Every structure is written in C-alpha cells, then in structure tokens.
Amino acid sequence: MQLVTEDNITELAAARWGTARDPRLAEILTSLVRHLHDFAREVRLTEAEWIAAMGWLKATGHISDDKREEFILASDVLGLSMLVVQMNHQLDERATPATVLGPFHIDGSPELDFGGDMSDGVDGTPLYIHGTVRSLDGGPVPGAVLDVWQADGAGFYEAQLAVDEARLRAKYASRADGTYCVRTVAPMGYSIPMDGPVGDLIARTEISHFRPAHVHFLLDVPGYEPLITHLFQEGAQYLDSDVVFGTKQELVVAFAEREPGPTPDGGMSEVPWREARYDFVLQPS
Numbered sequence: 001m002q003l004v005t006e007d008n009i010t011e012l013a014a015a016r017w018g019t020a021r022d023p024r025l026a027e028i029l030t031s032l033v034r035h036l037h038d039f040a041r042e043v044r045l046t047e048a049e050w051i052a053a054m055g056w057l058k059a060t061g062h063i064s065d066d067k068r069e070e071f072i073l074a075s076d077v078l079g080l081s082m083l084v085v086q087m088n089h090q091l092d093e094r095a096t097p098a099t100v101l102g103p104f105h106i107d108g109s110p111e112l113d114f115g116g117d118m119s120d121g122v123d124g125t126p127l128y129i130h131g132t133v134r135s136l137d138g139g140p141v142p143g144a145v146l147d148v149w150q151a152d153g154a155g156f157y158e159a160q161l162a163v164d165e166a167r168l169r170a171k172y173a174s175r176a177d178g179t180y181c182v183r184t185v186a187p188m189g190y191s192i193p194m195d196g197p198v199g200d201l202i203a204r205t206e207i208s209h210f211r212p213a214h215v216h217f218l219l220d221v222p223g224y225e226p227l228i229t230h231l232f233q234e235g236a237q238y239l240d241s242d243v244v245f246g247t248k249q250e251l252v253v254a255f256a257e258r259e260p261g262p263t264p265d266g267g268m269s270e271v272p273w274r275e276a277r278y279d280f281v282l283q284p285s
C-alpha cells in the first residue's frame with residue numbers, strides 16, 4: 001500500500017500526472033501539481049478557504065456561456081492573459097504590439113468599404129481611424145482584413161446586449177496602397193462586468209475595475225504573424241490602471257478633435273468629429 005504523507009504527496013501526484021501520454025501535457029500537469037501544492041503550503045490553505053475557492057470556481061463556470069467568458073475575465077484581471085500574450089508575441093520592436101483579445105470578439109462581422117460606418121444608429125462623436133497597413137520593411141500590405149470591434153457609449157459590447165444585428169463591429173480591407181479607413185464613434189472607458197464572481201473578488205480590493213477608452217483590432221493576414229491589438233485614446237482615464245494590464249505606450253494614439261468639414265474617407269462631416277491616424281506594422285511570419 002502506498003503511504004501518503006504531507007511530505008511525499010507532491011511527488012506522488014506529480015509522478016501520476018507525468019504519465020500523460022502527450023509529453024507536453026505531462027510537463028504542464030506535473031508543473032501545475034507542484035505549483036498548486038507549493039501555493040497551498042505557502043499560504044497554509046485552510047479547509048474553509050479551499051471550499052470557498054471551489055465555490056468560486058463553480059460560480060465562475062455557472063455564469064459562463066457562449067457570450068459570457070468569466071474564466072477568461074478571471075485570467076485577464078489576474079494578468080495571466082497578458083503574460084501569455086507577451087511570451088508568445090515577441091515581435092520586432094518596429095511591429096505593432098499585441099494585446100489581449102478580451103471576451104467580446106464576435107466572429108463573422110459584416111464587411112464594410114473604406115470609410116464605411118460601423119456605428120450606424122449608435123450615438124456618439126464620429127471617429128475616423130485611418131492609416132496604412134505595412135510590413136516591417138515599410139511596404140504596403142494590400143487586402144489586409146481589419147476586424148474591428150468596440151463598446152458603445154454606455155460601455156457595452158454587442159455580446160452583452162440582446163440585439164439581432166451587428167453593432168459596433170465590422171471588417172475593413174486595406175486598399176491596393178495599404179490604406180484603410182474605419183468610421184465609428186469615439187469609444188468611452190468602461191467597467192468590466194462586475195456582476196459575477198470576478199467582480200465579487202475585485203470588490204474586495206482597491207483595484208479599479210475600468211478599462212481606458214479603446215477600439216479593438218484583429219488582423220490575420222496570410223504570410224504575417226496574426227495581430228490582436230487595441231488602439232487607446234491618448235489622455236484617456238485609466239490608461240495607467242487598466243484592469244486587464246492591456247495598455248502599451250505604442251498603442252496610445254491621439255483622437256484629435258476636428259471641426260465640421262472634409263473627412264478622411266473623402267466625405268464631409270457636418271458635425272465636429274475626431275481623427276486617429278495609425279499605421280499597423282505587421283511582422284512577416
């Protein structure tokens with residue numbers, strides 16, 4: 001009979017999980033066992049605390065569904081998502097850096113032309129985001145699809161609302177000279193969802209639960225490293241305290257105020273609008 005003690009249980013469990021037939025899975029599971037056990041030893045975890053943790057995990061699973069990704073949110077606020085991004089996207093310093101995907105991306109957004117309005121029917125100050133998609137060598141990348149999404153003025157993404165039509169999300173293709181133009185409304189800073197187990201934990205800390213104003217971009221262009229990133233509004237509140245650690249200086253851009261007049265899509269605005277210029281620089285794969 002195998003005699004289990006506080007001193008030998010870690011080695012026994014690690015050896016057991018090290019039998020995973022996939023060597024990488026074996027490596028991950030043995031390391032996970034060791035770190036979990038070390039953690040429990042370090043904080044001298046009590047049974048009441050262990051039960052509370054199991055209840056928190058159960059609630060996190062219960063609130064999750066196709067649209068609500070509470071485990072991803074937990075990973076985001078713990079800094080794990082951003083750590084994984086950093087480790088896996090060590091791009092050339094000239095390339096546009098990556099940041100977190102977040103839980104609100106929806107596949108299959110409608111395709112819009114250069115300057116097409118993805119904010120149709122949503123209130124806000126018109127915002128044009130435009131520039132060029134380029135390669136590291138400076139050459140234009142034509143036909144790059146920019147998948148764009150953002151929250152509305154109340155801080156809600158389509159995925160959080162009961163709506164039937166695509167809302168504040170679209171796909172734009174760069175033109176033959178690499179140029180692109182997104183027409184949307186200026187985003188606002190917003191709170192991450194606080195009505196679940198992640199919010200319950202955050203409410204017990206001094207952590208700010210807000211993200212600075214941003215627009216999300218996903219560029220998955222053949223021949224280049226896939227890029228998931230955001231553009232943040234320069235001067236926005238919460239840039240220094242982003243609850244999911246997603247901000248990077250290179251991604252902070254001016255959302256300049258403009259008077260009524262010609263707009264970057266070749267049209268005219270009758271109301272004041274904002275302009276953000278940004279060139280996405282892709283790293284060849």
Ligand code: BEZ
Nearest residue numbers: 076101102103104192244
């Ligand atoms: C977002 O920017 O959409 C987001 C990212 C991580 C957690 C919550 C929201």
Ligand code: FE
Nearest residue numbers: 102151214216
């Ligand atoms: Fe966001």
